[in-house]
Amino acid sequence: MRIGELAQASGTPIETIRFYEREGLLPAAARTEGKYRIYAPQHANRLAFIRQCRSLDMTLDEVRVLLRFKDQPLADCGEVNCLLDEHISHVAERIQALRALEKELRALRSACPVPHTAADCGILQGIDHAGAKPAAASKRHVRGAH
Amino acid sequence: MRIGELAQASGTPIETIRFYEREGLLPAAARTEGKYRIYAPQHANRLAFIRQCRSLDMTLDEVRVLLRFKDQPLADCGEVNCLLDEHISHVAERIQALRALEKELRALRSACPVPHTAADCGILQGIDHAGAKPAAASKRHVRGAH
């Protein structure tokens, strides 16, 4: 199958497939005389695995680790379990952080129930007088709100 | 005060302060003969506001909007309220998405309670056989898990 077909079948943009190849996540495809990439079913399987991992919000580095294990069927999968445990922790931490953030934002929002002038806006004043929280400072594994 | 002092006082890396100046979030500072930036207390206040917004996980574009209102004290602050409402929505949505993700990850984790070989690992098999979810596909305002 050609790249467009694979893209269609997997729900992955063509550019993303080429990007995964460049990144070494997908092995280089065979080529036709005209340099078109030709994919076998194994490629489709591997791509589906990668996309599934990404839909679970794993980084490409984490995906690389899992792919390495898939390629070494006799290896002990303890590291896979660890990776997943850590990923779950990161997600749980991020949820906690976002919950705290939501609370803070709702408190801030309540400071201006009805629009006034900017000078009197309880939100703008609230941001000014809030003590700096270390919320966004730490390096995080799980992305923020955007 | 010089840039290092402002960095210390605000808990902001020096490079980030220069970056905010380049981005137009902070007005250009006065300079000494030797081209060192010199900051007045207003700069410190403005920087604190920006950092507070960032700790609330707002984008720099959102911060720009809020700063515009701070600079126009007579404007109606309705847009500020809107911006905050939308930001809160984004955060709430992200929390929901991450909760679903956590659940999925925990289910996956339970498929391999004790380490085996990679070939028998319930996690690797689970990723293979899971139907593709649209989780990571949508454009999001609030970051994921990393």
Added chain:
DNA sequence: TGAAAACCCTGAAGTGGGTATAGAGTCAAG
């Protein structure tokens, strides 16, 4: 006084995980 240390400058490139573009080549149908 002079040298070392601490501070600061600019400009460019890198991060992650793609997305978008330009400009060209390839292939199938009519």
Added chain:
DNA sequence: CTTGACTCTATACCCACTTCAGGGTTTTCA
């Protein structure tokens, strides 16, 4: 034989910084 759909490579862009290279300035201390 031409049109249009498909594909190719290479490059730039997104965000919010961070890091680096290669200098210049100011302070401190012997």
